[in-house]
Amino acid sequence: MxxxxxxxxxxxxxxxxxxxxxxxxxxxxxxxxxxxxxxxxxxxxxxxxxxxxxxxxxxxxxxxxxxxxxxxxxxxxxxxxxxxxxxxxxxxxxxxxxxxxxxxxxxxxxxxxxxxxxxxxxxxxxxxxxxxxxxxxxxxxxxxxxxxxxxxxxxxxxxxxxxxxxxxxxADADVLARYDRLMKSKSDFAIVPILHGNCGGCHLNLPPQVVHNAKNGGDVVSCDYCGRILYCQAQ
Ligand SMILES: [Zn+2]
Incomplete structure (x- = not known):
C-alpha cells in the first residue's frame, strides 16, 4: 500500500x-x-x-x-x-x-x-x-x-x-486536500478497502482495471461511483 x-x-x-x-x-x-x-x-x-x-x-x-x-x-x-x-x-x-x-x-x-x-x-x-x-x-x-x-x-x-x-x-498536501473534501461530503469514510472487488464505501462492483491499479499501489485510485479513495487490504 x-x-x-x-x-x-x-x-x-x-x-x-x-x-x-x-x-x-x-x-x-x-x-x-x-x-x-x-x-x-x-x-x-x-x-x-x-x-x-x-x-x-x-x-x-x-x-x-x-x-x-x-x-x-x-x-x-x-x-x-x-x-x-x-x-x-x-x-x-x-x-x-x-x-x-x-x-x-x-x-x-x-x-x-x-x-x-x-x-x-x-x-x-x-x-x-x-x-x-x-x-x-x-x-x-x-x-x-x-x-x-x-x-x-x-x-x-x-x-x-x-x-x-x-x-x-x-501528509501529502494533494492527497490530504482530496481526503478532507471527501470526509466533508461523505461524513463517514474518505478512504475505503476493496472488498471482493466492490468499493467498501458505496459497495458497487469496481472495474477490474481499477482493482488492479489499486493493488499495484502506483497511484492513488478512486471509486468511479462515489469518489472515495480505494486501497487493497493485505491478503
Ligand atoms: Zn464507491
Whole structure:
C-alpha cells in the first residue's frame, strides 16, 4: 500500500474517533438535564402529597371551628330556653337546638372521613420521601459520572487533535486536500478497502482495471461511483 494511503488510514481513524467523541460529549448536557428533571419530578410529587395533606388538615380545622360555633349557638339557645314563656317559641327553639346537634354530627362525620384520608396518605408521603432521597442520590452519582465522562472525553479529544495535527503536518498536501473534501461530503469514510472487488464505501462492483491499479499501489485510485479513495487490504 502507498505510504500516503497508510497515513490517511491513521488520519481517518483519528477523525472518526474525534467525531464520535464530539457526538458523545454533545449528548452529555441533555443527559444531565434528564437526570435533573427526574429529581425535579419526584420533588414535585412529594410537594403535591404534602400540599394535599395540608389541605386536608385545613379542611378538618375549619370543620372543627364550625362545630364549635354550633356548640356555642346551642348553649345560647339553652339559656334562651329558660326565659321563653310561649310554648310555640319553646318548641321552635328546641327544633333549632335539634338541628344544630344534627349538623354537629354531620360535621364530625366529615371530620372523621378527613382523618381517615390523612392516615391513608401518610404512607404515600413516606414513600415519596424515600423515593426522592433515592432518586436524588442516584441523580448525583449519575451527574458525577457524566461530568467525569465529559472530562475524560475532553482529554481524549485534545490528545486525538494533537495526533491529527501531527498527521496532517506529515501528509501529502494533494492527497490530504482530496481526503478532507471527501470526509466533508461523505461524513463517514474518505478512504475505503476493496472488498471482493466492490468499493467498501458505496459497495458497487469496481472495474477490474481499477482493482488492479489499486493493488499495484502506483497511484492513488478512486471509486468511479462515489469518489472515495480505494486501497487493497493485505491478503
Ligand atoms: Zn464507491
Amino acid at each position: 502507498l505510504p500516503s494511503l497508510e497515513h490517511l488510514l491513521v488520519l481517518q481513524d483519528r477523525d472518526r474517533r474525534i467525531a464520535s467523541l464530539k457526538a458523545e460529549t454533545a449528548r452529555i448536557p441533555q443527559e444531565i438535564a434528564a437526570v435533573l428533571k427526574r429529581v425535579q419530578d419526584e420533588s414535585a410529587r412529594l410537594e403535591a402529597a404534602k400540599f394535599q395533606l395540608k389541605q386536608i388538615e385545613a379542611d378538618r380545622k375549619k370543620l372543627e371551628i364550625d362545630a364549635d360555633g354550633k356548640r356555642t349557638q346551642i348553649n345560647k339557645y339553652l339559656i334562651q330556653l329558660n326565659q321563653i314563656k310561649s310554648n310555640t317559641e319553646y318548641q321552635a327553639l328546641l327544633k333549632e337546638i335539634n338541628n344544630a346537634e344534627q349538623e354537629i354530627v354531620h360535621l364530625e362525620d366529615v371530620e372523621l372521613e378527613l382523618m381517615e384520608k390523612n392516615e391513608q396518605l401518610q404512607p404515600l408521603l413516606k414513600q415519596e420521601q424515600v423515593q426522592l432521597k433515592e432518586i436524588s442520590a442516584n441523580g448525583e452519582a449519575e451527574q458525577a459520572e457524566l461530568k467525569h465522562r465529559a472530562q475524560t472525553a475532553e482529554q481524549e479529544l485534545a490528545q486525538l487533535q494533537r495526533e491529527r495535527e501531527a498527521l496532517v503536518a506529515q
